[in-house]
Amino acid sequence: MRGNDAPVYIVREGGSDHFDLGAQGRNACSALADTGGARTAARTVEDAAVKAIYGLYSDPESAQHAVESLRRAGVGDQSITVMASQPYEEYEFSQRYQQTWLFWIAAAGGALGLGVGVTLAYLTETLRPLVTGGMPIVAWWPNIIIMFELMMMGSILATVVSLLVMTELPTFRSGIYDPEISQGKILVAVENPAEEELSALERTFKSSGIAEVKRV
Numbered sequence: 001m002r003g004n005d006a007p008v009y010i011v012r013e014g015g016s017d018h019f020d021l022g023a024q025g026r027n028a029c030s031a032l033a034d035t036g037g038a039r040t041a042a043r044t045v046e047d048a049a050v051k052a053i054y055g056l057y058s059d060p061e062s063a064q065h066a067v068e069s070l071r072r073a074g075v076g077d078q079s080i081t082v083m084a085s086q087p088y089e090e091y092e093f094s095q096r097y098q099q100t101w102l103f104w105i106a107a108a109g110g111a112l113g114l115g116v117g118v119t120l121a122y123l124t125e126t127l128r129p130l131v132t133g134g135m136p137i138v139a140w141w142p143n144i145i146i147m148f149e150l151m152m153m154g155s156i157l158a159t160v161v162s163l164l165v166m167t168e169l170p171t172f173r174s175g176i177y178d179p180e181i182s183q184g185k186i187l188v189a190v191e192n193p194a195e196e197e198l199s200a201l202e203r204t205f206k207s208s209g210i211a212e213v214k215r216v
Helices: 006-014 028-047 060-072 102-127 140-166 179-183 195-207
Strands: 052-057 080-083 186-191
Touching (some): 052 060, 060 186, 060 195, 102 140, 179 186
Protein backbone atom coordinates (compact mmCIF):
# COMPACT_ATOMS: atom_id res chain seq x y z
CA MET A 1 0.00 0.00 0.00
CA ARG A 2 3.00 2.29 -0.08
CA GLY A 3 3.07 5.11 -2.57
CA ASN A 4 -0.70 5.57 -2.83
CA ASP A 5 -1.51 2.43 -4.81
CA ALA A 6 -4.62 2.31 -6.99
CA PRO A 7 -7.01 0.75 -4.40
CA VAL A 8 -6.11 3.34 -1.81
CA TYR A 9 -6.50 6.14 -4.34
CA ILE A 10 -9.98 4.91 -5.27
CA VAL A 11 -11.08 4.86 -1.61
CA ARG A 12 -9.62 8.31 -1.09
CA GLU A 13 -11.31 9.70 -4.17
CA GLY A 14 -14.66 8.17 -3.36
CA GLY A 15 -14.60 9.42 0.23
CA SER A 16 -13.36 12.88 -0.50
CA ASP A 17 -16.28 14.51 1.31
CA HIS A 18 -16.43 12.22 4.32
CA PHE A 19 -14.38 11.57 7.44
CA ASP A 20 -11.39 13.57 6.20
CA LEU A 21 -10.35 10.72 3.91
CA GLY A 22 -8.88 13.15 1.42
CA ALA A 23 -9.75 15.27 -1.57
CA GLN A 24 -9.63 14.41 -5.21
CA GLY A 25 -6.10 14.84 -6.54
CA ARG A 26 -4.52 15.44 -3.08
CA ASN A 27 -2.97 13.33 -0.37
CA ALA A 28 -5.21 12.43 2.55
CA CYS A 29 -2.71 13.77 5.07
CA SER A 30 -2.79 17.21 3.42
CA ALA A 31 -6.57 17.32 3.55
CA LEU A 32 -6.55 16.24 7.17
CA ALA A 33 -4.01 18.90 8.06
CA ASP A 34 -6.03 21.61 6.32
CA THR A 35 -9.24 20.53 8.01
CA GLY A 36 -7.58 20.44 11.40
CA GLY A 37 -6.14 23.90 10.87
CA ALA A 38 -9.53 25.27 9.87
CA ARG A 39 -11.14 23.76 12.95
CA THR A 40 -8.42 25.16 15.17
CA ALA A 41 -8.91 28.60 13.65
CA ALA A 42 -12.67 28.34 14.14
CA ARG A 43 -12.20 27.36 17.77
CA THR A 44 -9.84 30.29 18.25
CA VAL A 45 -12.41 32.73 16.87
CA GLU A 46 -15.20 31.23 18.96
CA ASP A 47 -13.13 31.18 22.13
CA ALA A 48 -11.95 34.79 21.77
CA ALA A 49 -13.61 36.97 24.38
CA VAL A 50 -15.86 39.73 23.05
CA LYS A 51 -14.64 43.04 24.44
CA ALA A 52 -17.75 44.97 23.42
CA ILE A 53 -20.89 44.83 21.33
CA TYR A 54 -22.17 48.07 19.85
CA GLY A 55 -24.41 49.80 17.37
CA LEU A 56 -24.11 53.06 15.43
CA TYR A 57 -26.97 55.57 15.35
CA SER A 58 -27.57 58.52 13.05
CA ASP A 59 -29.41 60.77 15.51
CA PRO A 60 -29.39 61.33 19.29
CA GLU A 61 -33.03 60.29 19.67
CA SER A 62 -32.22 56.78 18.46
CA ALA A 63 -29.14 56.63 20.69
CA GLN A 64 -31.21 57.66 23.71
CA HIS A 65 -33.79 54.99 22.84
CA ALA A 66 -31.01 52.40 22.64
CA VAL A 67 -29.64 53.36 26.07
CA GLU A 68 -33.11 53.08 27.59
CA SER A 69 -33.67 49.70 25.91
CA LEU A 70 -30.40 48.38 27.31
CA ARG A 71 -31.39 49.53 30.79
CA ARG A 72 -34.73 47.76 30.51
CA ALA A 73 -32.81 44.65 29.46
CA GLY A 74 -30.90 44.76 32.74
CA VAL A 75 -27.63 46.36 31.60
CA GLY A 76 -26.11 48.68 34.19
CA ASP A 77 -24.98 52.21 33.39
CA GLN A 78 -21.39 51.30 34.25
CA SER A 79 -21.37 48.84 31.31
CA ILE A 80 -22.91 51.23 28.76
CA THR A 81 -20.60 53.49 26.76
CA VAL A 82 -21.77 56.31 24.50
CA MET A 83 -19.38 58.06 22.10
CA ALA A 84 -20.16 60.94 19.75
CA SER A 85 -18.26 63.55 17.78
CA GLN A 86 -20.14 66.39 19.48
CA PRO A 87 -21.87 66.93 22.84
CA TYR A 88 -25.61 66.35 23.19
CA GLU A 89 -26.20 67.97 26.56
CA GLU A 90 -29.97 68.10 26.08
CA TYR A 91 -30.13 64.29 26.09
CA GLU A 92 -29.92 62.16 29.19
CA PHE A 93 -27.28 59.78 27.86
CA SER A 94 -24.69 62.58 27.96
CA GLN A 95 -25.53 63.44 31.58
CA ARG A 96 -25.66 59.98 33.10
CA TYR A 97 -22.02 59.90 34.18
CA GLN A 98 -21.29 60.11 37.85
CA GLN A 99 -20.59 63.50 39.39
CA THR A 100 -16.97 63.95 40.41
CA TRP A 101 -15.32 65.63 43.37
CA LEU A 102 -12.91 67.51 41.13
CA PHE A 103 -14.01 70.95 42.35
CA TRP A 104 -13.49 70.07 46.00
CA ILE A 105 -10.19 68.32 45.26
CA ALA A 106 -8.92 71.44 43.48
CA ALA A 107 -10.08 73.61 46.39
CA ALA A 108 -8.32 71.32 48.88
CA GLY A 109 -5.13 71.45 46.81
CA GLY A 110 -5.32 75.25 46.77
CA ALA A 111 -5.86 75.40 50.53
CA LEU A 112 -2.89 73.10 51.09
CA GLY A 113 -0.72 75.22 48.79
CA LEU A 114 -1.81 78.38 50.61
CA GLY A 115 -0.87 76.83 53.95
CA VAL A 116 2.54 75.84 52.58
CA GLY A 117 3.05 79.38 51.25
CA VAL A 118 2.19 81.00 54.58
CA THR A 119 4.41 78.60 56.50
CA LEU A 120 7.33 78.98 54.11
CA ALA A 121 7.21 82.78 54.13
CA TYR A 122 6.79 83.00 57.91
CA LEU A 123 9.58 80.55 58.75
CA THR A 124 11.96 82.12 56.23
CA GLU A 125 11.51 85.57 57.78
CA THR A 126 11.58 84.51 61.43
CA LEU A 127 14.40 81.95 61.29
CA ARG A 128 16.70 84.39 59.47
CA PRO A 129 15.74 87.72 61.05
CA LEU A 130 17.09 90.86 59.43
CA VAL A 131 17.52 94.33 60.83
CA THR A 132 14.42 96.09 59.57
CA GLY A 133 14.80 99.44 61.33
CA GLY A 134 11.72 99.06 63.45
CA MET A 135 9.57 97.54 60.69
CA PRO A 136 7.82 94.19 61.32
CA ILE A 137 9.89 91.06 60.63
CA VAL A 138 6.99 89.32 58.84
CA ALA A 139 5.87 91.46 55.92
CA TRP A 140 2.47 90.12 54.89
CA TRP A 141 1.90 92.31 51.85
CA PRO A 142 4.96 91.04 49.95
CA ASN A 143 4.23 87.52 51.19
CA ILE A 144 0.89 87.57 49.34
CA ILE A 145 2.77 86.90 46.11
CA ILE A 146 4.39 83.73 47.50
CA MET A 147 1.12 82.61 49.08
CA PHE A 148 -0.80 83.13 45.84
CA GLU A 149 1.73 81.30 43.68
CA LEU A 150 1.88 78.25 45.96
CA MET A 151 -1.92 78.23 46.32
CA MET A 152 -2.32 78.12 42.53
CA MET A 153 0.37 75.46 42.17
CA GLY A 154 -1.33 73.25 44.76
CA SER A 155 -4.71 73.65 43.05
CA ILE A 156 -3.31 72.92 39.58
CA LEU A 157 -1.35 69.86 40.68
CA ALA A 158 -4.36 68.45 42.54
CA THR A 159 -6.57 69.00 39.49
CA VAL A 160 -4.15 67.40 37.02
CA VAL A 161 -3.46 64.35 39.20
CA SER A 162 -7.16 63.84 39.96
CA LEU A 163 -8.07 64.17 36.28
CA LEU A 164 -5.50 61.55 35.28
CA VAL A 165 -6.79 59.16 37.95
CA MET A 166 -10.47 59.67 37.08
CA THR A 167 -9.91 59.26 33.34
CA GLU A 168 -7.53 56.31 33.84
CA LEU A 169 -4.75 57.99 31.89
CA PRO A 170 -2.32 56.95 30.66
CA THR A 171 -3.92 53.69 29.57
CA PHE A 172 -2.48 50.92 27.43
CA ARG A 173 -5.83 49.29 26.69
CA SER A 174 -7.32 49.67 23.25
CA GLY A 175 -10.57 51.57 23.60
CA ILE A 176 -13.78 51.12 21.66
CA TYR A 177 -13.88 53.25 18.54
CA ASP A 178 -15.42 53.22 15.08
CA PRO A 179 -14.37 55.52 12.21
CA GLU A 180 -18.02 56.36 11.53
CA ILE A 181 -18.09 58.40 14.76
CA SER A 182 -16.08 61.10 12.99
CA GLN A 183 -18.78 61.16 10.30
CA GLY A 184 -21.53 62.04 12.78
CA LYS A 185 -22.61 58.61 14.01
CA ILE A 186 -23.27 57.98 17.71
CA LEU A 187 -21.82 54.78 19.16
CA VAL A 188 -23.69 52.96 21.91
CA ALA A 189 -21.81 49.97 23.31
CA VAL A 190 -21.97 47.40 26.08
CA GLU A 191 -18.50 46.59 27.36
CA ASN A 192 -17.32 43.16 28.49
CA PRO A 193 -20.62 41.31 28.00
CA ALA A 194 -21.00 37.72 29.10
CA GLU A 195 -20.99 35.13 26.33
CA GLU A 196 -24.53 34.00 27.10
CA GLU A 197 -25.82 37.60 26.90
CA LEU A 198 -24.58 38.36 23.39
CA SER A 199 -27.65 37.09 21.53
CA ALA A 200 -30.05 38.99 23.79
CA LEU A 201 -27.99 42.17 23.51
CA GLU A 202 -27.91 41.87 19.73
CA ARG A 203 -31.70 41.60 19.66
CA THR A 204 -31.98 44.62 21.94
CA PHE A 205 -29.76 46.69 19.67
CA LYS A 206 -31.68 45.66 16.55
CA SER A 207 -35.01 46.46 18.20
CA SER A 208 -33.80 50.06 18.64
CA GLY A 209 -33.74 50.63 14.88
CA ILE A 210 -30.39 49.49 13.46
CA ALA A 211 -29.69 46.68 11.05
CA GLU A 212 -26.06 45.90 11.89
CA VAL A 213 -24.62 45.13 15.31
CA LYS A 214 -20.84 44.98 15.60
CA ARG A 215 -18.55 43.13 17.97
CA VAL A 216 -14.95 43.79 18.94
